[in-house]
Every structure is written in structure tokens, then in C-alpha cells.
Amino acid sequence: MAYTEEELKKELETKEYEYGFYTDIESETFPVGLNEDIVVAISKKKEEPEWMTQWRLEAYRVWKEMEEPEWANVQYSKPDFQAISYYSAPNSKPKYDSLDEVDPELLDTFKRLGISLDEQKKLAGVAVDIVMDSVSVATTFKKTLAEKGIIFCSISEAIKEHPELVKKYIGSIVPQKDNFYAALNSAVFSDGSFCYIPKGVRCPMELSTYFRINQAGTGQFERTLVIADEGSYVSYLEGCTAPSRDENQLHAAVVELIALDDAEIKYSTVQNWFPGGKDGVGGVFNFVTKRGLCEKNAKISWTQVETGSAVTWKYPSCVLKGDNSIGEFYSIAVTNNYQQADTGTKMIHLGKNTRSTIISKGISAGKSQNSYRGLVQVNSRAKNARNFSQCDSLLMGNDCGAHTFPYIEVKNKTAQIEHEATTSKIGEDQIFYCNQRGIDTEKAIALIVNGFSKEVLNKLPMEFAVEAQKLLEISLEGSVG
Amino acid sequence: MLKINDLHARVEDKDILKGINLEVNAGEVHAIMGPNGSGKSTLASVIAGKEEFEVTQGSVVLDGEDLEDEAPEDRAHKGIFLSFQYPVEIPGVSVTNFMKTAINESRKARGLEEMPAKEMLKLIREKSEMLEIDRKFLSRSLNEGFSGGEKKRNEIFQMAMLEPRLAILDETDSGLDIDALRIVANGVNKLKSKDNAVVVITHYQRLLEYIVPDFVHVLHNGKIVKSGGKELALELEEKGYDWIKNEAVV
Numbered sequence: 001m002a003y004t005e006e007e008l009k010k011e012l013e014t015k016e017y018e019y020g021f022y023t024d025i026e027s028e029t030f031p032v033g034l035n036e037d038i039v040v041a042i043s044k045k046k047e048e049p050e051w052m053t054q055w056r057l058e059a060y061r062v063w064k065e066m067e068e069p070e071w072a073n074v075q076y077s078k079p080d081f082q083a084i085s086y087y088s089a090p091n092s093k094p095k096y097d098s099l100d101e102v103d104p105e106l107l108d109t110f111k112r113l114g115i116s117l118d119e120q121k122k123l124a125g126v127a128v129d130i131v132m133d134s135v136s137v138a139t140t141f142k143k144t145l146a147e148k149g150i151i152f153c154s155i156s157e158a159i160k161e162h163p164e165l166v167k168k169y170i171g172s173i174v175p176q177k178d179n180f181y182a183a184l185n186s187a188v189f190s191d192g193s194f195c196y197i198p199k200g201v202r203c204p205m206e207l208s209t210y211f212r213i214n215q216a217g218t219g220q221f222e223r224t225l226v227i228a229d230e231g232s233y234v235s236y237l238e239g240c241t242a243p244s245r246d247e248n249q250l251h252a253a254v255v256e257l258i259a260l261d262d263a264e265i266k267y268s269t270v271q272n273w274f275p276g277g278k279d280g281v282g283g284v285f286n287f288v289t290k291r292g293l294c295e296k297n298a299k300i301s302w303t304q305v306e307t308g309s310a311v312t313w314k315y316p317s318c319v320l321k322g323d324n325s326i327g328e329f330y331s332i333a334v335t336n337n338y339q340q341a342d343t344g345t346k347m348i349h350l351g352k353n354t355r356s357t358i359i360s361k362g363i364s365a366g367k368s369q370n371s372y373r374g375l376v377q378v379n380s381r382a383k384n385a386r387n388f389s390q391c392d393s394l395l396m397g398n399d400c401g402a403h404t405f406p407y408i409e410v411k412n413k414t415a416q417i418e419h420e421a422t423t424s425k426i427g428e429d430q431i432f433y434c435n436q437r438g439i440d441t442e443k444a445i446a447l448i449v450n451g452f453s454k455e456v457l458n459k460l461p462m463e464f465a466v467e468a469q470k471l472l473e474i475s476l477e478g479s480v481g
Numbered sequence: 482m483l484k485i486n487d488l489h490a491r492v493e494d495k496d497i498l499k500g501i502n503l504e505v506n507a508g509e510v511h512a513i514m515g516p517n518g519s520g521k522s523t524l525a526s527v528i529a530g531k532e533e534f535e536v537t538q539g540s541v542v543l544d545g546e547d548l549e550d551e552a553p554e555d556r557a558h559k560g561i562f563l564s565f566q567y568p569v570e571i572p573g574v575s576v577t578n579f580m581k582t583a584i585n586e587s588r589k590a591r592g593l594e595e596m597p598a599k600e601m602l603k604l605i606r607e608k609s610e611m612l613e614i615d616r617k618f619l620s621r622s623l624n625e626g627f628s629g630g631e632k633k634r635n636e637i638f639q640m641a642m643l644e645p646r647l648a649i650l651d652e653t654d655s656g657l658d659i660d661a662l663r664i665v666a667n668g669v670n671k672l673k674s675k676d677n678a679v680v681v682i683t684h685y686q687r688l689l690e691y692i693v694p695d696f697v698h699v700l701h702n703g704k705i706v707k708s709g710g711k712e713l714a715l716e717l718e719e720k721g722y723d724w725i726k727n728e729a730v731v
Contacts, residue, residue, distance in 0.1 A: 424572075428533070433569045435553035436529050436562075437583040437639065438590065447582060451573025451622070 030087040036060060039187050042087050046156045046190075049163060059176035059186030066180045072342040073371040073403055076311045079250050079285060086188045086221070144204070151196040152207055155223050158194035165196055169227055173256040173291045173319065181252040181287040181313075185221045189254070192223035197232035197263075206461050208237035222253040228263035228298075237464055239270040249274070249284045251309070257292030257300055261322065264299040265292065268460050270468050273308035275475075280338030280367075283310025290314065296322030296351070303459045305468040306333040306343060307475040315373065317346035320354035320382075327356040330456040332468075334475045335368030335400070344374035344405070349385040349415070358389040361453050364400035365476055371403040378415040386416045393423040394452050396445075396476070424452075446473040482507050482544060482678055483528075483647055489538035489703075490527045497523045499703035500539070505647070508675040512689055512714060513682045515700035516722040521682045522566060524700070525651045529563040530556045543647070558590035560646030560677075564636040564653050571623040576635060577605060579623050580642050587643065608641040612668045629656030637668045644672070649680045654688035666691030686718040699725050 030038060039060045043053040068078055145152050151162060159166050176186040197203050228234050238255075251273060259265045267290075276283025286309035292300035302316040318327025329345035347356035356376065364370040370393065378385045393402035404421055426448055434444035449472050450457065457465050483505040490498040497520045505511050515521050527534050528541055530553035541548045548556055571579065585595045596604075609616055612634060624632055633653050640648050650669070654662055669692050673679060681692055689697075689711065697713040698705045699722075706725060707713065717725070 427569070430569050430571060432531055432553060433565065433571075434583075436557055436565075437579070437643070438554050438557035438587040439583055440552070440554045440586070443582065443586060447574055447579070448571055451571055454573040 030085050032085045033082045034060075034084070034086055034188065038086055042188055042190065045087060046159070048156075048159055051163075051167065052159055055171070055176070056187050059183050060188075062177040063180065063183035063187055066177075066183055068180050072313050072373070073369065073405070074311050074313065074340040074342050076285065076340070081184070084250060087190055148201050148204065149198040150201060150203055151194065153194055155189070155192040155194045155225060158225070162194070162196070165227065166194070166225065169256065169258055170223075170225055171256075173258065173293045174254050174289050179289060182254050182289040185223060185252050185254045185289070189221040189223035192225075192253070194224075195226045195234065195236065197228045197234045199229045200231040201229075202232065203234040206235045206237050208239065220249075220251050220253075222251075222255075224253070224255040225258075226256070226265055226267070227258045228260060228265050230260045231262040232260075233264045235266040235268070235461060237268050237270075237461060239272070239464065239467065250287070251284050252287045253289070255288070255290040255316075257290075259292060259294050259298035259300050259325075261296040261298060263295070264301075266301045267292070267303070267316070268464055269302075269304040269306075270460075270464060270471060271304065271306045271308050271312075272471055274310075275308050275337065275339050276310035278337050280310070283339070284308065285310060286312045286314060288312075288314040290316035291319065291346075292317070292327070293319045294322055294325035294327060294351075294354075297324045298322055299326040299328070301328040301330070301459070302345065303330040303456065304332070304343075305456070305460070305471065306331070306341060307471045309341070310339060312339075312341040312343055314341075314343045315345055317348065318356065319348045319350065320356065320385075321350045322354075323351040324353045325351055326354070329356075329358045329360070329374075330459045331359070332361045332363070332453045332456045332472070333370055333372075334363045334472060335365070335370045336475055337366040337368060339366075339368040341369070342371040342373055344372045346375040347377070347387060349376075349378040349382040349387070352381070352383045352385075354382055354385045356385075356387045358387070358391075359455055360389075360391045361456055362391070362393045362402050363396070363449060363452065363472075363476065364393070364402050365396040367399045369401045369403070371405060373405040373407075375407040375409070376417060377408075378410045378412050378417070380411040382412050382415070384414050384416075385412065387418065389417075389419045391419075391421045392452070393421075394449070395423065395425045442473075445476055449473075449476055483680075484542040485528075485539070486542065487539035488524075488527065488536065488541060490523060490534045490536050492523070492534050496537075497534075497703055498527065501700075501703070501705060503698065503705065505678045505680060507646075507678055509696065510673065510679045510681065510692060510694045512692075512694035512697045512711075513680060513700055513705075514684070514686075514697060514714065514717060516726070517684070519700045520703045521684075521700055522651055525563055525649045525680075525682055528556075528649060529553055529561060554586070555590070557643075558587050562640050562643055562645030562648045564633070564640060564648065564650040566652040566655065568624050568627075568632045568636055570625045570627075572625050574623050576619045576621060576623055576638075580605070580639060583639070584642060604642065608638060611641060611671060612638050613664050614638055630658060630661040633657055634661060634665055637665050641668060641672055644677075646677050647680070648672070648677065649682065651682045652684065653681070654683055654685065662688065663691060686714045689714045701725055 036057060039056050040053060043056055174182050176183055195207060226236055257265050257267060273284035273286055294300050300318050306312055316329060320327050327347050333341045333343050335341050344360060345358055358374055360372045362370040362372055372391045376387045391404050395402055402423055406419055408417055410417060430448060431441055431444050450469055457468060460468055485501050485503040488498050488501040501524060513521055523534060527536060530551060543559060581601060588596060609619060614634060633656060653665060657665060669679060694711050697709055697711060699707040
């Protein structure tokens with residue numbers, strides 16, 4: 001018999017989160033709660049210079065006065081920020097020179113995730129800086145990069161080794177007081193990645209980092225800073241999975257990109273945090289601030305595949321400050337069960353002849369809610385600015401929702417803005433057509449969803465595209481109604 | 482090959498098929514004709530296993546095996562192919578990619594390895610030439626923006642690729658101009674062999690000038706009310722369906 005709606009629902013419900021396991025590694029965890037002492041303690045723990053400690057404290061003081069935003073189209077019980085432990089680091093220190101020295105259990109975790117370092121090393125020139133519960137535990141390919149003058153290390157290390165760069169750029173695109181979560185992150189960020197590409201250098205490999213939340217009850221506050229100096233190019237890959245837990249986990253990352261004159265940054269994300277159970281219990285709260293600055297002739301391209309998290313609040317944006325600069329945003333957001341996503345972008349056109357492209361693909365299944373929220377702003381000096389936006393929604397079943405909130409603010413008459421939007425539903429007729437050709441329902445959904453997402457998947461680096469396709473299939477298995 | 486016994490089927494409490502009996506042997510071409518609403522397309526869908534139709538009585542048997550519990554994809558793996566009256570669009574999925582998936586799924590079901598890319602390309606070239614299909618067409622999204630004729634030709638292309646044992650062509654002639662009709666019919670004729678069978682569902686006699694049936698059945702009000710040779714189609718064309726309707730009443 002072919003699938004009935006009931007059978008499909010049942011199958012979907014019994015589909016466990018694939019990466020739901022927990023690694024038992026000794027860690028050092030701070031007591032719960034947040035106050036100035038904790039902020040100072042985090043800074044001390046990381047052996048930071050005084051200016052950094054002060055910077056964190058400024059952020060904390062701003063945050064204390066701020067309110068959690070409520071404008072997004074999501075509903076959740078707000079986290080108790082005093083019930084979270086703000087620092088947790090794996091005990092196995094110092095860093096390792098080779099894999100042999102790494103805790104075997106940790107290695108096993110990576111193996112179960114299908115991202116063994118060995119494989120990673122063999123992959124076409126991918127350097128991996130792995131963030132396991134906030135502290136980088138291994139860095140590879142550093143040498144090759146160093147020869148080109150590329151700096152790719154943890155943000156903690158950068159604060160110590162390259163304070164002049166960090167001091168100059170951290171908070172320059174996402175200031176401490178930017179928003180509630182960015183302020184919180186600025187105060188308590190535990191680690192993250194730092195990348196600097198010198199003038200005229202083309203980074204010879206894709207840079208990638210895997211983020212994971214591992215410790216029960218610890219939030220993860222990543223801070224990433226990527227600086228592409230004049231005429232340089234870098235492609236940065238970020239992907240993450242998280243073990244399943246009952247209580248909600250908070251993830252409030254900040255990513256800042258700086259593309260100086262003629263530079264290009266391509267930033268790709270595959271996000272697969274624990275989405276919560278089929279009944280809507282648990283799951284990660286993903287409140288992320290990502291923003292990039294383009295100087296003259298520079299280009300920043302954000303590509304994201306968002307399949308995880310119970311609640312997503314994320315708007316990777318571009319400030320097109322320099323003349324002729326280009327901003328791009330390609331996104332696939334999948335929500336299933338009780339997931340909620342409010343995601344999109346902001347394209348701020350400041351310079352002349354600036355161009356931006358937005359392609360957003362939202363896929364909703366189960367009882368989920370999926371919102372696109374985007375702002376295209378053309379300032380008065382931005383002559384001949386152009387934007388093209390396309391927002392497509394695909395619905396599966398009758399209990400989910402797709403929403404589009406496009407905001408357009410234009411203060412220059414020469415601007416050209418285009419916005420296209422479509423909503424479609426995977427129909428029984430499409431499924432039957434595939435079935436009749438010998439393609440079973442699951443494969444049919446995968447085929448249809450991949451077709452729908454193709455324009456964005458094509459923007460991902462090869463090895464990521466494959467992983468992303470798999471994720472789409474896993475996230476939506478059996479979810480047609 | 483195919484044996485339909487006293488088949489009754491309904492959709493949403495409405496009885497549509499009311500006792501169909503039909504036997505199709507390998508090497509034969511059968512035409513099923515009938516007025517609108519007589520149940521022609523329903524019969525095709527029921528043979529293919531579409532869920533929304535409920536079989537209330539009787540059976541569809543393929544090579545001695547009752548298909549009642551078989552999912553549509555399993556029926557496809559067993560060699561049943563349906564050329565749709567209204568082929569659906571699947572944006573972003575190219576004709577080539579769709580065919581590759583379909584062929585490999587069928588091979589998997591038969592315990593075969595995936596078809597090597599080289600062989601696949603060769604097959605695609607061969608079949609597209611046979612149906613005079615421009616290869617650019619094959620990289621377009623499945624049925625998206627296709628004209629009526631292109632959609633139908635694409636259905637027959639898929640049939641050629643999948644080489645079914647039993648092909649059911651549901652109103653394949655509708656929306657085709659005379660040239661396209663000839664190409665499609667030639668394709669079907671080339672695919673005919675002593676090992677497979679074709680069931681042509683059509684409203685008009687026109688297609689049967691090109692695909693000559695061994696048997697013609699007239700469906701009316703969910704039943705086959707008359708069967709005969711190819712001359713029956715001509716008679717129908719001449720006298721119209723009212724003749725059958727009246728006869729059925731008598």
C-alpha cells in the first residue's frame with residue numbers, strides 16, 4: 001500500500017533526531033547566572049587583556065538595560081538568563097599537535113557526526129577549526145595558511161596574538177548595543193573564530209568550522225570575525241549539529257564580516273541545531289546577529305541552509321557602504337513539527353551603484369511557522385542602487401504557515417527595486433506522478449524539495465551542497481500530508 | 482498479462498467503475514473509448530494504484546498477481562506505465578534528472594546497480610532522437626512552461642526510457658497538433674513488441690489512425706458496454722456516442 005496521511009505522520013513522528021546523543025567529556029563549568037563578576041571571570045579565564053574585559057563589561061551594562069525583542073513572528077517562553085551557565089570548556093587542554101592526542105571519546109563524537117578529522121583533512125583543502133563547547137580543540141592546516149599570511153584561529157587566540165586587528169574591528173559592524181542578543185554575546189562570548197586575509201591574497205582553501213553545543217544547560221555564544229583586506233578573497237563554511245536535550249538551549253552568536261576595497265567574502269552556513277521533539281519540547285533557541293560591511297567594489301555573499309533549532313531569529317545582512325559594492329543573500333529555511341523560523345536579511349545601500357540580490361526559499365511542514373523578514377534600504381546618496389528579491393514558500397500539509405514580511409525603504413529616485421514572491425504546496429498529484437514513475441514518496445519529496453531549493457543549493461561549495469541536500473531530506477522525511 | 486475482473490471503484494462515495502472486465506495480452510493494443518465522464522481516466526488511475534480511488538469490488542491482476550496491496554511505485558517497478566492526461570510540473574527538477582531517478586529507483590527495486598552515467602546518456606540520446614526531442618528540452622524543469630504538445634511528447638519520452646510492459650496512454654492525443662500526433666504515435670509504434678502491451682484511452686478516433694488497435698472497448702457509465710475490432714472505432718466516429726448510450730439503455 002502507498003502511504004496514507006496517517007502513516008506518513010506516524011513515520012515522521014518516530015523519526016528521531018539523527019544527531020541526538022550526548023558526549024560524556026569532563027568539563028569545567030561556571031555556576032549559573034550572570035553578573036559583572038561572571039563577565040570578568042570569563043575574561044580572566046581566557047587570559048584577555050584589560051581592554052577586552054572593559055569592552056565586555058560595557059556590553060554587559062548595556063544588555064542589563066535592554067529588553068528581549070518581541071517583534072519577530074515567533075512564540076516561545078523566554079529563557080531565564082540567570083539560570084544559564086555562561087562558560088564551559090572541555091578539560092583536555094592544551095591544544096593538540098596531532099589527532100592521537102585528542103580525547104578518543106571526542107573523536108568518536110565527530111565520527112558519529114560523519115565529520116572525522118581524517119576525512120576532513122583529505123577533503124579538497126579544507127582547514128577545520130573545530131569548536132567543541134566553546135573552546136577550539138583542534139586546528140589544522142594552519143601552516144599552509146600562515147605561509148600566505150592568512151590568520152585563521154580562535155577569537156581568544158586572536159585577542160592575544162593580534163589585538164590590533166581585533167580591537168579595530170570587533171563591534172565595528174555589530175556594536176555591543178546593537179540588539180539584546182548581540183549585547184549578551186559581547187559580554188559573555190566564550191570563543192569563536194577569527195580570520196584575516198591579507199591584501200591581494202586569495203585564500204587557497206575553504207575555511208570551515210563546526211560548532212556544537214555539548215554541555216547540559218550551557219548556552220553557546222560564538223563570536224566570529226572575518227576580515228578580508230583589500231583585493232582578497234575568502235570562502236568560509238560554518239556548519240553545526242547539536243545533541244538532543246530536554247531543556248531549551250540558547251545560542252546567540254555574532255558574526256562580523258569586513259570586506260575592504262575590492263575584497264570578496266563568501267560565508268556559507270548549514271545549521272542543524274536540535275529542532276526540538278515532535279511535540280515541540282526542547283530544541284535550540286537560535287538568536288543570531290550576522291552582518292557584513294562592504295567597502296568600495298567589495299562583495300559579501302551569505303548562503304544559509306537552516307534546518308534546525310526550535311526558534312530561529314536570524315538576519316544575515318550587508319551594509320553596502322562602498323560604491324559599486326555587492327551584497328547577496330541566498331537562504332533555504334526548513335521548519336517541521338513545532339519549529340519556528342523568522343529569518344531574512346537586510347541590505348543597506350549607502351554607496352553609489354550598489355547592488356543586492358536576495359533569494360529566499362522557505363519550506364514549512366508539520367505545525368511549523370516559517371517567516372521571511374527582509375529589509376531593502378536605499379539611502380539618499382545611493383545613486384543607481386539596484387535590488388532583486390525573490391521569496392518562495394513551499395508548504396507541506398495543512399497545519400503549517402509561511403509568512404513574508406518585506407520592508408522596502410527608498411530615499412533615492414534612481415533606485416531599482418524588484419520583489420517577487422510565490423507560495424506553492426507539494427500536491428498529492430506531484431507525489432502520485434513520481435510514484436507512478438517508480439519513485440517512492442520519500443524520494444519524491446526529496447526530489448521536489450531539492451528542485452525548489454536548487455538556486456540556493458547551487459551557491460554552496462560542493463562538499464557542503466551534498467551535506468545540505470542530505471539535511472533537507474532528513475528534516476522533511478515523510479512530512480507530506 | 483493484465484486481467485481486470487468485475488472491477489468496482491469509487492471516489493468520495495461516488496461509484497465510478499461499476500464492474501469492468503478486461504483482458505489484455507502481451508503484444509496487443511487495446512483502445513478504450515467513451516464519452517466524457519464514463520470512467521476512462523478513473524480506470525487508468527485505478528490500474529496505476531492512485532490512492533484516492535477506493536476499489537470496492539473485483540481485482541486488477543498483472544501476470545497472475547493481484548495488485549490490490551501494491552503501492553503505485555511498486556506497480557511501476559512491475560512495468561506499469563501511465564502517460565498522464567495532465568502531467569504535473571516539478572520546478573527545478575530537470576527532465577534528465579527525473580528520468581535518472583526513476584530509472585535507478587526501478588533498478589534498485591529489481592536488485593540492480595544504478596545505471597552507469599555513460600549508458601544513461603546513450604539511452605537518453607537514442608530515445609530523444611526517436612521522438613525528435615531537442616536535447617535542450619531535457620535540461621528544462623519537468624513540464625514547467627511546457628506547451629500541451631511538449632508535455633505529451635515528454636510523457637512518451639519517459640515511456641521510451643522506462644520500457645514498460647504495460648503502457649496506458651490517457652488522452653495522449655488531446656492538445657496535440659497533427660505533426661506532434663504523428664511523432665508521438667510513431668514513437669509508440671516503435672516501442673510496441675510482442676512482449677508488451679498498450680492501452681490507449683481516447684475520446685476520438687483520430688489517434689487510432691496512427692496507433693492501430695487490435696481491440697476497441699466502449700466504456701459507458703462505468704462499464705464496458707461494447708467490444709470489437711478496430712472498425713468499432715470508425716463506427717463510433719460515424720454514429721457518435723449517443724448510439725452506444727441508447728443501446729445501453731435498451
